[in-house]
Amino acid sequence: MFLDYFALGIIFFVVIFIFYGIIAIHDIPYEIAKKRNHPQQDALHIAGWVSLFTLHAIWPFLWIWATLYREDRGWGFSDSRKRELILEGEVKELMNHVTVLTDRLSLLEQRSVVSTPPVSDEHSQEA
Numbered sequence: 001m002f003l004d005y006f007a008l009g010i011i012f013f014v015v016i017f018i019f020y021g022i023i024a025i026h027d028i029p030y031e032i033a034k035k036r037n038h039p040q041q042d043a044l045h046i047a048g049w050v051s052l053f054t055l056h057a058i059w060p061f062l063w064i065w066a067t068l069y070r071e072d073r074g075w076g077f078s079d080s081r082k083r084e085l086i087l088e089g090e091v092k093e094l095m096n097h098v099t100v101l102t103d104r105l106s107l108l109e110q111r112s113v114v115s116t117p118p119v120s121d122e123h124s125q126e127a
Contacts (some may be wrong), residue, residue, distance in 0.1 A: 026052040026059065029066035037071045 030045040038044065044066055049057045068075055 023052065023054075026056065029059070029062040032063070033069070036064060036069055038067070038069045040065075040069075093124040 027045075030041065030048050032038075033041045035043045044062060047058065047062050047065075051057065053064060096098045
C-alpha cells in the first residue's frame with residue numbers, strides 16, 4: 001500500500017516537473033532578448049506564449065530572432081554602427097562647409113553693398 005502512494009507521488013512530481021520545465025523552456029528566447037536589450041522583447045514574449053500553445057512549433061525561430069540582435073552591433077547583418085559614425089562625420093563636415101559658404105556669401109553681399117555707389121534717380125533731381 002505504501003509503495004502505491006509513493007509511486008503516485010513520484011508520478012505527480014514528474015508531471016509537475018515536466019509541466020514547469022516546458023513553461024520555463026518556452027521563455028528562454030524572451031530572457032535572451034531581455035539580456036541583449038532587444039527592441040522587440042514584448043513581441044518575443046508573446047510569441048513565446050503562442051509557441052507554448054502550438055507545442056513549440058515556432059520556438060526555434062524565436063530563438064533565432066532573439067539571438068540575432070545585439071545592442072553593440074544591431075542585427076549583425078552589417079556593421080551599421082560604423083556606418084552611422086561615418087555618416088555622422090560626413091554630416092558634420094557638410095554643416096561646416098555650409099557655414100563657411102554662408103559666411104563667404106554674407107561677406108560678398110556686404111562688399112557689394114559698400115562698393116556700389118548709390119543709384120541716383122535722375123527724375124527726382126530734375127524736378
